Amino acid sequence: MLEDATIKEELEHLSTDEFIRQKYKEEGKRQTMNTAKRMIWVTFRKEGIHKYPAALDDPKLATGDEYDVSFLGYPHRHIFHFKVAIEVFHDDRDIEFIQFKRWLEKLYAEKTLELDYKSCEMISDDLYAQISEKYPGREVHIDVSEDGENGAHIEYAK
Numbered sequence: 328m329l330e331d332a333t334i335k336e337e338l339e340h341l342s343t344d345e346f347i348r349q350k351y352k353e354e355g356k357r358q359t360m361n362t363a364k365r366m367i368w369v370t371f372r373k374e375g376i377h378k379y380p381a382a383l384d385d386p387k388l389a390t391g392d393e394y395d396v397s398f399l400g401y402p403h404r405h406i407f408h409f410k411v412a413i414e415v416f417h418d419d420r421d422i423e424f425i426q427f428k429r430w431l432e433k434l435y436a437e438k439t440l441e442l443d444y445k446s447c448e449m450i451s452d453d454l455y456a457q458i459s460e461k462y463p464g465r466e467v468h469i470d471v472s473e474d475g476e477n478g479a480h481i482e483y484a485k
Contacts, residue, residue: 411468
């Protein structure tokens, strides 16, 4: 009843054309919201040791000048920063992000995944393999960085 009164009140104040334009605009917003791609994201950190063995003797890396990164050939510590986004299909906790984050952290805590001597891209690929097994058919974006400074961003399509 209240809705009918509201519509009647709107009709009195708007011309027919204005009313129709307003209704199309509202319907367009609803349609946009209903068809929007939705993703949730979580962040976490993990301490790790890795190395880049090729850096010791690859002339493109062991340059002997200001671009020399041969030190990367030795084991060194980083805090790896992760940001993982995953597609969800509705707006009411399709995947609860605290539970998702805890599951991701557990993959490393229980040694299901290990950082080893991997690049950020390799770490991302390993993590995606686990995510896609548990949550198939979803777009996933993963950022992995060393100390929050340099890293990789990979977008995995459905």
